[in-house]
Amino acid sequence: MDLRDGQTQQILDPNQPTHVYHLALDIGGSLAKLVYFTKDDNHLVDGEEGIFHRKTLQKSNGHKQYPVILKFLHLILNSGSQPQENPGSQPIAVKATGGGAYKYADVFKERLGIILDKEDEMDCLVAGANFLLEGAVRFSPDLIEFCKAFSQELLLQFSVNNSRVFILKHLDNFHVVHQEAFTYMGDQKQFVQIDRNDLYPYLLVNIGSGVGMIKVEGEGKFERVSGTSIGGGTFWGLGKLLTKCKSFDELLELSYRGNNRAVDMLVGDTYGGMDYSKIGLSSTAIASSFGKAISDNREREDYKPEDIARSLLRMISNNIGQISYLNALRFGLKRIFFGGFFIRKHPFTMDTLSVAVNFCKWILNFASLACPDSFWVARRVLAVGKCSVAMMQECLIRLLSMLASGEAKAMFLRHEGFLGAVGSFMSSDKHGLKELLANEVVPRSPSKLSFAVDKILRSLPDGEFNGDESIECSVYAA
Numbered sequence: 001m002d003l004r005d006g007q008t009q010q011i012l013d014p015n016q017p018t019h020v021y022h023l024a025l026d027i028g029g030s031l032a033k034l035v036y037f038t039k040d041d042n043h044l045v046d047g048e049e050g051i052f053h054r055k056t057l058q059k060s061n062g063h064k065q066y067p068v069i070l071k072f073l074h075l076i077l078n079s080g081s082q083p084q085e086n087p088g089s090q091p092i093a094v095k096a097t098g099g100g101a102y103k104y105a106d107v108f109k110e111r112l113g114i115i116l117d118k119e120d121e122m123d124c125l126v127a128g129a130n131f132l133l134e135g136a137v138r139f140s141p142d143l144i145e146f147c148k149a150f151s152q153e154l155l156l157q158f159s160v161n162n163s164r165v166f167i168l169k170h171l172d173n174f175h176v177v178h179q180e181a182f183t184y185m186g187d188q189k190q191f192v193q194i195d196r197n198d199l200y201p202y203l204l205v206n207i208g209s210g211v212g213m214i215k216v217e218g219e220g221k222f223e224r225v226s227g228t229s230i231g232g233g234t235f236w237g238l239g240k241l242l243t244k245c246k247s248f249d250e251l252l253e254l255s256y257r258g259n260n261r262a263v264d265m266l267v268g269d270t271y272g273g274m275d276y277s278k279i280g281l282s283s284t285a286i287a288s289s290f291g292k293a294i295s296d297n298r299e300r301e302d303y304k305p306e307d308i309a310r311s312l313l314r315m316i317s318n319n320i321g322q323i324s325y326l327n328a329l330r331f332g333l334k335r336i337f338f339g340g341f342f343i344r345k346h347p348f349t350m351d352t353l354s355v356a357v358n359f360c361k362w363i364l365n366f367a368s369l370a371c372p373d374s375f376w377v378a379r380r381v382l383a384v385g386k387c388s389v390a391m392m393q394e395c396l397i398r399l400l401s402m403l404a405s406g407e408a409k410a411m412f413l414r415h416e417g418f419l420g421a422v423g424s425f426m427s428s429d430k431h432g433l434k435e436l437l438a439n440e441v442v443p444r445s446p447s448k449l450s451f452a453v454d455k456i457l458r459s460l461p462d463g464e465f466n467g468d469e470s471i472e473c474s475v476y477a478a
């Protein structure tokens with residue numbers, strides 16, 4: 001669909017009377033995410049938040065919307081080397097973001113005649129996060145009307161490599177996003193009402209394959225302030241090597257059952273079971289992740305895979321939490337929002353990130369109390385060179401006020417993994433959704449895109465791609 005020149009086209013499953021009116025993609029290093037609108041009154045799933053509904057997706061009726069999308073994208077990203085004939089002379093544009101919007105641009109164009117209309121990844125992440133955190137209040141009236149016309153919104157994600165599919169949620173009206181942010185600590189989840197006048201500035205930490213840390217000051221106003229390559233890709237990659245798990249879910253599942261103490265070296269291990277209270281470390285604090293594995297007489301096989309998975313998850317989450325906190329401190333930001341598909345609403349991951357933020361806060365607090373003359377720190381840093389006295393003073397004032405107020409809270413997002421895709425979707429707003437509203441509410445004849453999909457489906461031998469059954473699916477109803 002090309003929204004820029006006002007021409008809108010629907011994606012029509014040739015076998016189903018259901019239309020996808022508007023879609024956007026976020027193709028990342030590990031996963032691709034798709035957001036689309038469809039007009040169908042059947043709700044896909046009923047259930048509690050975060051629960052997987054594998055069976056729901058395996059039924060063949062009641063969820064007419066997605067098979068064509070799955071087939072469509074599966075074909076694009078996994079099909080063999082035979083290019084498909086472009087069914088029309090006019091190319092079709094689809095909004096896309098993430099590295100894959102560049103990497104797969106030729107594949108999309110050659111196989112389906114689809115031009116990926118690229119949007120910058122960070123722009124989209126921030127736009128998606130702002131939209132979800134503010135509610136949809138910044139949607140234009142046209143788009144709100146458009147959304148109201150539809151009973152359902154679907155967010156769908158699938159893995160580039162193994163066609164794993166997640167339908168995240170459906171909403172009655174996309175323009176109302178309730179309770180997006182929540183805190184998670186010690187098994188307690190608490191939704192936080194965000195006052196949109198008090199949202200900015202905040203730190204957005206997106207934990208995808210890698211981890212991006214972005215200071216967000218408003219709409220389109222942001223800066224990447226930090227990042228780390230030790231992220232979701234590291235957890236899944238190293239985990240695969242160390243435990244021989246075949247899927248991310250398996251690794252996550254293993255980590256539920258493990259005990260990191262079997263692998264990590266704790267303070268108590270080095271201090272004969274005692275705390276190192278002089279510097280504020282309890283005996284159960286991790287002194288060295290994976291440190292116990294240095295033991296001479298034990299091989300990898302001697303450690304349980306679940307303990308390794310647990311230790312790995314904790315190491316990576318701790319590290320991200322600590323770097324995030326220090327960056328929040330660096331810029332005086334009181335909220336840290338964690339997003340990205342690494343989190344997967346996993347309680348242990350969220351708890352570890354929160355604990356890491358708080359632990360870091362506590363340790364710094366401890367250090368500042370243990371050092372009554374705070375300017376001692378300044379003198380030390382100045383001795384190394386690099387920054388002026390004024391800068392250092394400001395830095396210290398900020399640091400101390402943050403410590404005193406006990407701010408910089410870790411928060412999580414219900415749509416954690418879809419920030420970029422939502423932002424990419426939203427970018428279409430710029431390109432005339434009025435037209436879309438005017439043209440698309442009344443179903444039209446199949447579009448070029450429909451013909452393209454139809455043609456490809458027809459060209460498949462029977463059973464080669466058996467829709468829902470051939471894809472292992474999971475559904476969240478949030």
Ligand SMILES: Nc1ncnc2c1ncn2[C@@H]1O[C@H](COP(=O)(O)OP(=O)(O)OP(=O)(O)O)[C@@H](O)[C@H]1O
Pocket residue numbers: 027028029030031032098099159164207208209210211231232233234235236248249339340341342343344417
């Ligand atoms: N089913 C899954 N398969 C693979 N990885 C998964 C799965 N579910 C969650 N993950 C985790 O999510 C991470 C990818 O998160 P996300 O989709 O937010 O990032 P991305 O867009 O692929 O990466 P990047 O933005 O760095 O290019 C993976 O590296 C892995 O840790």
Ligand SMILES: CC(C)(CO)[C@@H](O)C(=O)NCCC(=O)O
Pocket residue numbers: 028029098099121208209210211212213226227228229
């Ligand atoms: C390179 C990207 C932006 C690709 O999505 C992401 O994986 C990332 O933010 N990685 C962390 C790299 C860094 O900021 O140090």
